[in-house]
Amino acid sequence: MNKYVSRKVEDYLKAVYEVVGNKGYARIKDISKVLGVKPSTVVEMMRKLSEQGLVIYEKYSGVTLTSSGREIAEAVKKRHDTFRRFLEIILVPENIAVKDAHVLEHQLDPKTILQFTRFVEFITQASATERPKFIKRWIEEFRNYCRRKDITL
Amino acid sequence: MNKYVSRKVEDYLKAVYEVVGNKGYARIKDISKVLGVKPSTVVEMMRKLSEQGLVIYEKYSGVTLTSSGREIAEAVKKRHDTFRRFLEIILVPENIAVKDAHVLEHQLDPKTILQFTRFVEFITQASATERPKFIKRWIEEFRNYCRRKDITL
DNA sequence: TTATAAGTTTAGGGTACCCTAAAATGTTAG
DNA sequence: CTAACATTTTAGGGTACCCTAAACTTATAA
Numbered sequence: 001m002n003k004y005v006s007r008k009v010e011d012y013l014k015a016v017y018e019v020v021g022n023k024g025y026a027r028i029k030d031i032s033k034v035l036g037v038k039p040s041t042v043v044e045m046m047r048k049l050s051e052q053g054l055v056i057y058e059k060y061s062g063v064t065l066t067s068s069g070r071e072i073a074e075a076v077k078k079r080h081d082t083f084r085r086f087l088e089i090i091l092v093p094e095n096i097a098v099k100d101a102h103v104l105e106h107q108l109d110p111k112t113i114l115q116f117t118r119f120v121e122f123i124t125q126a127s128a129t130e131r132p133k134f135i136k137r138w139i140e141e142f143r144n145y146c147r148r149k150d151i152t153l
Numbered sequence: 154m155n156k157y158v159s160r161k162v163e164d165y166l167k168a169v170y171e172v173v174g175n176k177g178y179a180r181i182k183d184i185s186k187v188l189g190v191k192p193s194t195v196v197e198m199m200r201k202l203s204e205q206g207l208v209i210y211e212k213y214s215g216v217t218l219t220s221s222g223r224e225i226a227e228a229v230k231k232r233h234d235t236f237r238r239f240l241e242i243i244l245v246p247e248n249i250a251v252k253d254a255h256v257l258e259h260q261l262d263p264k265t266i267l268q269f270t271r272f273v274e275f276i277t278q279a280s281a282t283e284r285p286k287f288i289k290r291w292i293e294e295f296r297n298y299c300r301r302k303d304i305t306l
Numbered sequence: 307t308t309a310t311a312a313g314t315t316t317a318g319g320g321t322a323c324c325c326t327a328a329a330a331t332g333t334t335a336g
Numbered sequence: 337c338t339a340a341c342a343t344t345t346t347a348g349g350g351t352a353c354c355c356t357a358a359a360c361t362t363a364t365a366a
Binding site for chain 4: 307308309310311312313314315316317318319320321322323324325326327328329330331332333334335336
């Protein structure tokens with residue numbers, strides 16, 4: 001029932017989720033590679049997550065997520081994608097956007113995340129439909145605004 | 154000179170900066186109150202920051218910032234204010250905005266921060282001047298968009 | 307001025323997350 | 337089937353940041 005998990009735990013769950021998505025199961029080494037930590041550190045964390053009922057972990061065999069683990073991982077991933085798209089909208093270069101979406105995806109209040117989500121939705125929906133020209137105009141203006149600033153730098 | 158400081162160090166520097174701004178100097182107790190940690194923890198950190206040349210700290214007397222400490226604190230504060238205004242723009246309730254600006258003010262890439270800053274500038278400048286009606290229109294539309302969603306909830 | 311209160315510091319611990327090195331287990335080629 | 341290699345686990349450490357309790361310093365009020 002305990003719903004709070006740390007940043008790091010979220011990272012580990014997301015990593016497991018990604019690897020499992022690709023290969024059906026995750027090895028210690030895979031997770032270690034994704035997160036850039038040593039295998040022994042992963043083992044330690046898997047033991048902990050297993051005790052908390054977030055992963056299924058048996059010594060020397062693979063790791064998978066429990067349903068509550070998957071639930072958290074999916075929520076984190078969703079947040080990540082929202083921030084990713086948001087950073088694109090405000091014209092952050094892609095490589096940086098990937099990295100910083102990862103920072104943003106942790107520890108923000110649900111209401112804040114909701115507003116970020118709406119913002120992204122609003123922009124993308126609006127620019128997909130025909131009607132609201134002023135949005136396209138708006139984005140274009142913002143782009144120009146940045147360009148002028150970049151020249152001045 | 155080593156420029157990297159942890160989140161926590163940034164928090165401590167910002168806290169000292171704020172208290173010093175109000176009273177001219179900071180006592181251990183003040184900092185402890187601002188950050189919600191015990192005085193002994195503050196003492197430990199002040200010792201460390203003092204070694205790193207970020208604060209001036211003498212036992213039993215107050216704490217002040219060195220110029221490099223102040224530089225960091227000011228940068229953090231500036232970021233904080235940008236995020237604060239940004240969260241207001243996307244209609245995050247004020248109490249949450251204060252809290253989450255604090256999360257956002259750490260560990261984002263300078264380019265990302267730059268784009269956030271520009272976004273805020275663009276919106277506020279644009280809505281101050283007469284010309285670009287489409288911005289005001291845009292903000293209004295976003296507000297409506299959120300209102301509709303809130304009703305549906 | 308001195309007892310008491312208020313604030314500060316030290317000593318000793320604790321947790322989370324990370325590491326290396328060595329031991330244990332698993333996999334595979336000959 | 338077994339030696340050599342790859343992977344995983346354990347054991348033992350380390351750092352950052354937080355705490356409580358007790359010792360110490362400073363401020364204040366009678």
